[in-house]
Amino acid sequence: MLGFGTLAKKVFGTPNDRKIKATRPLISQINGLEDTFAKLSDDGLKDKTEELRKRALGGESLDALLPEAFANVREAAKRALGLRAFDTQLMGGIFLHQGNISEMKTGEGKTLVATFPAYLNALTGKGVHVVTVNEYLATRDSEWMGKVFAQLGMTTGVIWSGQADAEKMAAYNSDVTYTTNNELGFDYLRDNMKPSLDQVFQKQHNFAIVDEVDSILIDEARTPLIISGPAEDRSELYSTIDKVIPLLSGDHYEMDEKTRGVTFTEDGNEFLEQTLREHGLLEEDASLYDPESTSVVHHVNQALRAHKLFQRDKDYIVRNGEVVLIDEFTGRMMPGRRLSEGLHQAIEAKEEVNIQPENTTLASVTFQNYFRLYDKLSGMTGTAMTEAEEFAEIYSLGVVEVPTNRPIARVDEDDQVYRTAREKYEAMIKEAKVAHEKGQPVLLGTTSIEKSELLSQMLQQDGIPHNVLNARHHEQEAQIVADAGRLGAVTIATNMAGRGTDIQLGGNVELKVLEALAANPEADPAELRAAEEAKHAEEKQKVLDAGGLFVMASERHESRRIDNQLRGRSGRQGDPGRTRFYLSLEDDLMRIFGSERLDKLLSSLGMKEGEAIIHPWVNKSLERAQAKVEGRNFDMRKNVLKFDDVMNDQRKVIFNQRREIMAAEDLSEIVDDMRHEVIDDLLDTHMPPKTYADQWDTAGLQEQVREMLSIDAPVAEWAAEEGVDDEQIRERLVAASDKMMAEKAAAFGPENMRNIEKQVLLQTIDKKWREHLLTLEHLRSVVGFRGYAQRDPLNEYKNESFQLFETMLDSLREEVSQQLSRVRPMTEEEQQQMLKEMAARQAAMQQMAVPQPTAAEAPAEESAPGFAEDDPATWGNPSRNDKCPCGSGKKFKHCHGSLT
Structure with a gap:
């Protein structure tokens, strides 16, 4: 008997079905316009763009323009690339325009899909950012899809790290800009350290289309982007502490693999105190619990984490004497990214490479808060449904599953669970050999470099030719992925998430043609293409006959999404294929979630060596375990975001204030208000309201006015006059300070004075904001302990950070007023020299802001x-x-x- 929910779905359809159905009339409209647009000349397509642009700027809604805009793009893509978008691709484009995530399977042509909403939204002239995971894909997509936009009369730009400022500015001013999430975030932070508005790259945040949206907005969301400058060098401290960790025994610490946490036990603390004293890191009579020991304890904890939680060739690699982090989700290296709070230095000490100094934060932002700046956000990926709740809660993004153009013909087999990792790998090699011999391409997925190299050795021993794709060989990434579907190909890949390149059966024909042209430049390109296409068709047929791509995974990832991404490499565009996961009780996920009981059960059942358990129940229980891990990771990201939201409100205030200052022609009113408020504060301190004249500290006030405002005012004499109250003294101080500043302005010349006011304001804001960030970092690291006193750490953080922000604003007013009051009139040469020095300091700060x-x-x-x-x-x-x-x-x- 059917449940109510199932019955309702049969009658009304799922919410996803209803969304798909709602796009059908629009798609019919676009298809109905196809013949009309096919008759337009190349110039006619560009004229259509101008017409649509005028209508958009004239107030016509983008929804009303959508059918014509999409029909224009489809025709341009046919002419520029020889690709005619399927109805499902149009559907994906409609959902992106509506501000959703389009979940489209691998090989469904997401790169082309992005051009439709990008073109439509670029008609407003506000720019569109298409965001992807690495510079190779950003460059490739901008060159490839740039042909479509050029056919439509629109400009395309691409942004990469280390790009010249003039090039970068031109790219941001293009109609459509392709870039990476990292570069966008860093440019945003650098923009808010610039001295003038004409140097700012990101003028507005209109519409972003995020490719591999799950990778960028979820996997990378735990790590904030930080621009930092060097702090003092303490490499000796890290090296000394590193020598202590190998002396620890198993009784000295407890490790929790589920939460990736490691802590010292009571025995460990006692041992540490004694050992640290021997190494001269702790005074004889000092304890680990003393406030003075906080720094040493912090670094010892980081060294313990470096040794016990971070593994070489899994979490990082050592390359050219440098520790380079590896993205756990994509398997790619992350050059330029460093772990904070001394953890990266602890790993460098462990690996005995050059220890780079710790950095102090100049600016930081999380991807969550950066992408929420956009007026409209959308994304595409092959796997988003498992994280739909997070996308809705954090980004207000709906997830729509777009149907495939052709039915999926891939067979997903049940997992095979072995007792030991050795049996599992042997079974994989045996199966790979069978597939290779019959010409079926095989993709072996692993979760770490170490495991990919172990499988590679086993394949070598069996004489099976193969390619390896991991962080060490990522330069050949596109070529290896393109060849992975060739007849009899065997490819080992570490974390195939977000690779952005299709595995086409028979190989990638475009790359084959380019290779043939490079080998024989004199040949006729048309003839070469025809010959290569004929060879490709023959090879593809053989691969199809052999069963398509066979994906074999060496273990399950803690996220179902990553598993689904690997599966999705097989069976693109209705191709046949098969996938299977090989697991063992020694795998991380199995071990953490109670494989001991299962091992005892299997032993008692007399399971033989090389035998595997295969049952749908095993799959279901593993998926439940993965869902638990995903839920915990979501909670961790939510917690990071809650704390960052507090800082984000303050960040927005400061950054908006900076922009207003840079845009303003005359800041004298702001500066006057600041100075007057400083006078008010001084009066409140030295002449509190509702107090008698004999209680006033006139001498202190006179001293403070001289110190902070450079005014030699006879406050004590004024106060001694008959009938003078605090309000009159205030008026006299305000008048004296205004007169002094007016004289300075006259001596400098109005334009120079305005320039000086702007530079002093910007520099003081930047300095105070950096100091504030450091204070917040320290507060964030200790506020968790308030939980022991039954106080909510988040509320404590909110309250204290707000108080710190108010204190920062007060000191900002004082410092600006003090600096401007001390500026003395100079000669023309001295003024120019001062402005040059200010510009040089700003340039130096910008230099520090470059991550690499x-x-x-x-x-x-x-x-x-x-x-x-x-x-x-x-x-x-x-x-x-x-x-x-x-x-x-x-x-x-x-x-x-x-x-x-």
Whole structure:
């Protein structure tokens, strides 16, 4: 018997079905316009863009323009790329325009889908940002889809790290801008450290389309973007503390893998006190619980985390003497990203590489709060449904599952669970060998570099040729992924999430044509293409006959989404395929969620070596465990966001105030108000309301007025006059300060005075905001202890941060007033020199704001030994982002690497 819910769905359809159904009339309209737009000339398509733009600026709604705009893009894509968008792609575009997440399976053409809403929303002239996970994809997509926008008479820009300011400004001023989430966030922070409005890149946040939206808005949301400057060097402290950790035994600490937490036990604390005293890190009579020991205890805890929770080749790799983090979800390196609060330095000490100094935060923002700045936000991915609750709660984004263009023909087999990891890997190799021999391409998915290299060794021993894709080989990423669908190909990949490149059966025909042209530049391109396409069709048929792509995963990830992304690599566009997960009781997820009981049960049942459990119940219980982990991770991200929201309100006030100051021509009124408020505060302190004249501290007031406002006012004499009250003294002080500032303005010249006021205001705001951020960081790290006193840490943080913000604003007024009162008239040369120094200081701060050195800034060096300009064999094997061996100081990809 059917339940009420199931019955209602059969009658009314699911909410998702209803959303799909609602787009059908629009799609019919777009299809009805196809013949009309096909008759337009190339110039006719551009004229249509101008007509639509005028109508949009004239007040016609974008929803009303949608059918014509989408029909225009479809026709432009046919002409520029030879691709005609399917109805399902139009549907995905409609949902993006409406501010939703379009969940579209791998191979459904999401890159083309983004052009439809991007074009429609760019008609307003406010710009559209298409955001992706790495610079390779941003560049590729901008070049590829830029042809469509050019056909429509629109401009396209692309942004990457280390780009020249003029290029970056032009890219932001384009109709459609392709970039990465990191670069957008850093540019936003850098914009709010600029000295003038004409240097600001991001003028407004109109509409963003986020590709791989789950990766960017969920996986990366736990790590805030931070722009920082160097603090004092304490590398000796890290090295000394690092020597203590190997001395610990298992009784000295407790580790919780579920929460990735590690803490010292009572025995551990006693042992630590004794050991730290021996190493001179703790005074003889000092305890770990003394306030003076806070810093040492903090660093010891970070060293313990570095040793016990962070594994080399899984969480990070050591490359060219540097610790480079690995994104746990995509398996990509994250150069330029560093762990905060001394944890990165602790890992550097553990690996005995050069310890870089800790940084002090100049500006920071979380991706959650950055992307919530946009007037409209949308996203695309192959896997969003499992996180629909988080998207709705944090970003107010709905998730719509867009149907595939062709039915899915992939077979998802039940998981196979083995007792040991060795049995599991042997079973995988055996199955991969069978598939390889019959020509079926195989993709082996792993969760760490270590495991991918272990599988690689096993395949080598069996003589099976294969490719490995992980953080060490990411430069060849596109090529390896493109070849993964070829006949008999075997590919090992670490975390295939967000790769952005299709695995096409038979290989990628476009790349094959480009390779053939590179090998034979004299050949006729049309003939070469025809020959390659014929070969490709033959190979593709053989792969189809062999069963399509076989995805084998070596374990389940803690997030179902990552598993679904790996599965989704097979069965694109209705292709056949199969997927299977191989698990063992030694896997992290199985071990954490109670595999001991299962192991005892299997032993008692007499399970033989090499045998596996295969049952749908196993799949369901694993998915329940994954859902628990996802829920806990969501709670952690929500908690991070709650604390950041407190800072975000203050960040918005400061950044908006900065913009207003940069945009203002005359700030004299603001500056006068600040000075008058300082006078009010001084009077309240030294001549409190409702007090008698003999209770006033006139001497103190006179001293403070001289110190803060550079006015030598005879306050004591005024107060001694008959019938003078505090209000009259206030009026005299205000008049004296106004007169002094008017004289300064006359001596400087009005324009110079306005310039000085603006620079002093901006510099003081920046300085105070940096100090405030540091204070908030310290508050955030200790406020959790208030929970022991039955007080809510979040409320405590809100209250105290608000008080700190008010204190900061008070001190801001005082410092600005004090600095301006001390400015003395100078000669023309001295004024110019001062303004130059201010600009230089601002430029230095901007320099600190660059997360990593750019190619253009890299100093020239000596070339590598044996380097010969004309012989690539002497160049070694540098990665794309390493310095070029020629000694230019540039990255290899921007120098000799661009020629290879």
